[in-house]
Amino acid sequence: MSNKFMKRAIELSIKSVHKGTGPFGAVIVNDNKIISEGFNKVTANNDPTSHAEIVAIRIACKELDKFNLEGYDLYTTCEPCPMCLSAIYWARINKIYYANTRSDAQKIDFSDAMIYEELNKNIKDRKIPMHQIMRDEALKAFEMWDKKEDKVKY
Secondary structure (H helix, E strand, C coil), X not given: CCHHHHHHHHHHHHHHHHHCCCCCEEEEEECCEEEEEEECCHHHHCXXXXXXXXXXXXXXXXXXXXXXXXXXXXXXXXXCCHHHHHHHHHHCCCEEEEEECHHHHHHCCCCCHXXXXXXXXXXXXXXXXXXXCCHHHHHHHHXXXXXXXXXCCC
16 A cells, blocks of 8 residues: 555546546556556546546556456545446456545535445336346357357456
8 A cells, every 4th residue: 555646546636626527536556656547537528437447447458458457456536436346346456545435425416325225226126227128139149158168258
């Protein structure tokens, strides 16, 4: 753990505030050096997935030419939202260091409480209706993947 990496994430979050894109910053670190940086770009990119953590993960994976960030650490200015946390798990990041809590974020109108609540509900009880269709047809790709001998597992 190093405060210098969190300081850099905080600098990025302040930069993001000045750009009007949200008060979040993140850096990905390996071997005591910053591999990638990101700050919130949701409104700048018109992309609701452009959170600081996701931006940093995308840059790291592109620069390193790999999708597995096992052994890398993430420093972020806020406890990751459910989407970012999922991406962090998928990327296999080793450790997360965060500054602000989700409660702190909620106080400034960045609330993910509804998403946490929705994830705990049965699919049929969620706010956005979900309807399963054409499962048998879609299973073909899964079956093909399962039999594929040269697949890259992730």
